[in-house]
Amino acid sequence: MDLSQIVEEIVAAMRDADDRGTVANYIPELAGIDPAQFGIAIVMADGRMIAGGDADTGFSIQSISKVFALTLALGKVGDQLWERVGREPSGNAFNSIVQLEQEKGVPRNPFINAGAIVVADVNLGGHQPRVAIGEMLRFIRYLAEDDGIAINEAVAASETATGFRNIALANYMRAFGTVRHAADLVLGTYIHQCAIEMSCRQLALAGRYLMLDGMHPAGGRVIPPARARRINALMLTCGHYDASGDFAFRVGIPGKSGVGGGILAIVPGRASIAAWSPGLNANGNSQLGTRALEELARRTGWSVFSPTEGDA
Known part of the structure; x- marks a missing residue:
């Protein structure tokens, strides 16, 4: 599996998407954000970074x-x-x-x-x-x-x-x-x-401790392993508000969304992922971010419900 190619193809598909959702116009400062933007960054457990689109553009993590x-x-x-x-x-x-x-x-x-x-x-x-x-x-x-x-x-x-x-x-x-x-x-x-405010690259890096069972990749423990697993569990069951069940059903990865259009998703032991596009769906989650993560999970086999994990 060529993860760089998968990311490149996802970015291209999101760039051409027609239905981009609606920006959070009830927060005036977010209402003017360009919905044409999309970024994604993936940090692997071995430290590799794969990023595409507007991965270096800062956004409000909300x-x-x-x-x-x-x-x-x-x-x-x-x-x-x-x-x-x-x-x-x-x-x-x-x-x-x-x-x-x-x-x-x-x-x-x-x-x-x-x-x-x-x-x-x-x-x-x-x-x-x-x-x-x-x-x-x-x-x-x-x-x-x-x-x-x-x-x-x-x-x-x-x-x-x-x-x-x-x-x-x-x-x-x-x-x-x-x-x-x-x-x-x-x-x-x-x-x-x-x-x-963070970019996809920064957000994916910040999420690594939840990928690594509570460890900081530079050394030292951030939180106990059991706490990392419980936070991931809460992200899976509650991280997308009243669409959390649907996100678990479609993507199968712990994730937390924000009305700034970002999503932090964690594949335990494998990857920390940040996706961003400011247009939201009816539940207040990133329209294209959700679609991109669903496609990424499908292409990689990354899901906490899979008996075997995909390789990258």
């Missing part, structure tokens, strides 16, 4: 940041986190408030907005948002081995000005005690982590 935030929060409080947030698929939109009301302020999982706000509350840890945000940036830069990764302040300001539903979620959970800091402080942390 909800993909929830993977890294969850990793940090579990390092702080361990399994106590699960007393405040669940581990089940939501079956509802990522910003739904209805389910939160029915379940007494405990979010279904850490990858919907309500759950990620609880995780941000844990990571805030009594500090000012700039401390928690700085910790998040340092962690991602360490994972990707790239000190150039930064927050897009224009995106953060745009989300702050329009994030009324997130404000409602945070305040509602504070009424139940699920969120323990002032809502504006928690949301400051959450919004700025979502506004981190």
Whole structure:
């Protein structure tokens, strides 16, 4: 199998695709992103990088940041986190408030907005948002081995000005005690982590620890093996909101999407993959990113459900 050729052919197919989805126009700063863009990068377990298209173009990682935030929060409080947030698929939109009301302020999982706000509350840890945000940036830069990764302040300001539903979620959970800091402080942390900007190459590099059972490729352990496997499990079951089951059915790889059009996907023991195209489908996931990963899984045989893995 020639992985470079597969990537080249996927990039060509995505370049010619007619239905590219719709950009996240409810965040003004993202509304003007050109939907013609598509990039993909794959980092193999042996360190090889295969990339194509707009793989070096920076984009707002948005909800993909929830993977890294969850990793940090579990390092702080361990399994106590699960007393405040669940581990089940939501079956509802990522910003739904209805389910939160029915379940007494405990979010279904850490990858919907309500759950990620609880995780941000844990990571805030009594500090000012700039401390928690700085910790998040340092962690991602360490994972990707790239000190150039930064927050897009224009995106953060745009989300702050329009994030009324997130404000409602945070305040509602504070009424139940699920969120323990002032809502504006928690949301400051959450919004700025979502506004981190990365390219496909950088994002694929940052995901390597989940491919390598919790190890950093440069040496040293990021998280215990069991925790890496559990984060991957949550990505598979909850990483694409109310389309998580469909993504597992079609692709069969743990993945986390963001409304900036990115997807981080992990093939345990084999590859860390980042795909990006800003046009979204009806569920808020990248239209072409999802298609590209489905094609990649089909061509390579990469799936956590395969009895034998494809070779690259």
